[in-house]
Structure formats: C-alpha cells, structure tokens
Amino acid sequence: MKIGFCGLGLMGQPMVRRLLQAGHQVRVWNRSADKARELVQAGALWCDSPAAMAGECEIVMLCVFDAQAVHDVVLGEQGLAQARGTLRIVVDHSSIAPRATREMAASLQEHCGAQWLDAPVSGGVGGAEQGTLAIMVGGCAQALEQVRPVLSVYSQRVTLMGPVGAGQVTKLCNQTIVATTLTAIAEALSLARDNDVDAALLSQALGGGWADSVLLQLFVPRMTQGTEQVKATIDTMLKDLDTVADLARSSYTTMPVAHAAQQTYRAGHRLGIGARDVAEIVKVLGYNFNK
The missing domain is CATH 3.40.50.720 (NAD(P)-binding Rossmann-like Domain)
Structure with missing residues (x-):
C-alpha cells in the first residue's frame, strides 16, 4: 500500500x-x-x-x-x-x-x-x-x-x-505512570544528594530490587550527568498531564499523585526549561547536575 x-x-x-x-x-x-x-x-x-x-x-x-x-x-x-x-x-x-x-x-x-x-x-x-x-x-x-x-x-x-479513543486513553495511563515515576526518581536523587550520598549510584544500588525499572536505569544517568540529546521535552509531558487531568475530571477519577506531578512539570515550564529534555525535571527540585 x-x-x-x-x-x-x-x-x-x-x-x-x-x-x-x-x-x-x-x-x-x-x-x-x-x-x-x-x-x-x-x-x-x-x-x-x-x-x-x-x-x-x-x-x-x-x-x-x-x-x-x-x-x-x-x-x-x-x-x-x-x-x-x-x-x-x-x-x-x-x-x-x-x-x-x-x-x-x-x-x-x-x-x-x-x-x-x-x-x-x-x-x-x-x-x-x-x-x-x-x-x-x-x-x-x-x-x-x-x-x-x-x-x-x-x-x-x-x-x-x-474502539476509537481507547488507544488515547491507554497512552494517558502510560504517561501517568511515566511522569509520576520520573518525578519520584528526581525526588529520590535530590534526597540522596542532600544527605551526602552519591546519587549517581542509585541505579546500581537499587537494581534488581522493587524500585528497579527501565526508567530508573535510563534516567538516573541522564538526571545526574545531564544530556544534550532531547528524547522528550518537559512541555510535551506537561501537555499530556493536562490531558490526563481533563479526562480524570470528566470521569470523576481521583488522581492526587498525577496532579502533584503535573504541578512539577508546570513549574519546569515556568522556569524556562520546558523545551529541554524531561530529565531536567530534577532542576525543579533544586538538583543541579552541572555542579
């Protein structure tokens, strides 16, 4: 065809x-x-x-x-x-x-x-x-x-x-999991650094345990070392989280964790880093991988 x-x-x-x-x-x-x-x-x-x-x-x-x-x-x-x-x-x-x-x-x-x-x-x-x-x-x-x-x-x-529309609902479920997980990883890295632990070692230390995931292994290096390659932007994730919030509102679905993540990504946009890679969401929490 x-x-x-x-x-x-x-x-x-x-x-x-x-x-x-x-x-x-x-x-x-x-x-x-x-x-x-x-x-x-x-x-x-x-x-x-x-x-x-x-x-x-x-x-x-x-x-x-x-x-x-x-x-x-x-x-x-x-x-x-x-x-x-x-x-x-x-x-x-x-x-x-x-x-x-x-x-x-x-x-x-x-x-x-x-x-x-x-x-x-x-x-x-x-x-x-x-x-x-x-x-x-x-x-x-x-x-x-x-x-x-x-x-x-x-x-x-x-x-x-x-039927038509079900694929989009599924993608919003996917983005809910991804966005909230990335926010949790960013918080964990900040917690480690603020308490004198080498945050870059978290993916190794937690590998194989319950906290392990593809996202953990991929984003700990990107969040702790920085990256010039943009795989997905903060603004794209925010756009999807806004859509999640609209769908949840119309279906009366309670989503407090997704709502909190949405505010974190919105803060990233307000900081002027919306066009940057989603790994830079750590900067919203004060984690500066340039130091």
Whole structure:
C-alpha cells in the first residue's frame, strides 16, 4: 500500500527512516518543509499538502504535537479529508484527548469514508530508532490488521485496546505512570544528594530490587550527568498531564499523585526549561547536575 506520513519531529523522522529502510515508498509532509530535506534525500517523496498526500496514499500516518495540529492536518482547508477516493485509513500516532479523537474520526469518515486508528506510541526517540515502540490502538480490528505490517517496522508490540479513543486513553495511563515515576526518581536523587550520598549510584544500588525499572536505569544517568540529546521535552509531558487531568475530571477519577506531578512539570515550564529534555525535571527540585 502507498504510505504517507505527516509530522516529522523527534518521533516522526526516525519512524519514516525505518519505513524507507524497510523498502516502503513513503510520501511525507510537514508544516516546516526543511525538516523533510534529509528524508527526501533518503528516498521519501514530498507532498505539498496533506490533501495532495491523501489523493495518492491509502494509509496516512500522523505524528504531530496536539489536537489542534491533528485537526488542521486532517480537517483543515488542505487537510486529508478534502481528498476523495484513495485514502482508506488514517493512523494517528499523536497523543491527544480521546474525545477529540472520536469527534475527528467521525468527521473524517463523514467527509471521505476513511477509517481512523488512534495509535499513540511509547518508547521515545530511541524506541523509534530501534524499532521497539509499543503501540496502543483504538479502532476497527480489520483496519488494524491491514496496517499491522507497516506498524511492525518501527514497533515490537501493537495492542488493540478497544474502539476509537481507547488507544488515547491507554497512552494517558502510560504517561501517568511515566511522569509520576520520573518525578519520584528526581525526588529520590535530590534526597540522596542532600544527605551526602552519591546519587549517581542509585541505579546500581537499587537494581534488581522493587524500585528497579527501565526508567530508573535510563534516567538516573541522564538526571545526574545531564544530556544534550532531547528524547522528550518537559512541555510535551506537561501537555499530556493536562490531558490526563481533563479526562480524570470528566470521569470523576481521583488522581492526587498525577496532579502533584503535573504541578512539577508546570513549574519546569515556568522556569524556562520546558523545551529541554524531561530529565531536567530534577532542576525543579533544586538538583543541579552541572555542579
């Protein structure tokens, strides 16, 4: 099937690279065309608009920042829904609110008959580069089976969670666990340093115990030594936590730990480090790895 990909940010670029390396012909579009330059040199084909892409591709993947960006790409003046006949399935890898997902999915089908799979991912830039992402999907099982071979190029696990919107709910559960765990790790590092313990040794000392996790092993070095490579930003995590709070409010779900983490990430934004790697959340707690 002919594949299109909209959104060539931190996640989108390595996902497209893996598709190209697997031999797929991929048409790409991004709001900032310069981000497509290296991918076009690697073999991708540039489209002037999402509508032009939908006129040529049966499957179009999205990986953009928020619900407004998804709306613009799909239902905007030059959006995917403006094309007729070719587009069959939209796969949205963005992390947005379930309600917005369901509303846009219905509008897409009404406009052009295409199906929607909300398919947010977990695993970060490294997972996209290595092809080990976890993808949680909401939508039609038959549509998923049609695109599963494509998704398998950059993922190790694809799970159908329910109807449209269920993938986004699952991603919010994922972000709740990740954001609160990173905040707890940051607090533990601060506690260690404030009491004359080498915080960098925590991942070694706690490895194999109940506190051990992939996040502990990955982020203790990043939080104690610093990193120039941005895998996910503080602002992206804050955006997802805000969505978690909205969903919890609408379902009357009690989430005091997630709420506290949300305030920590908001403080990071106010400190002016929102565009930096999520590991720098330790700075909100006064931990300075430059010393």
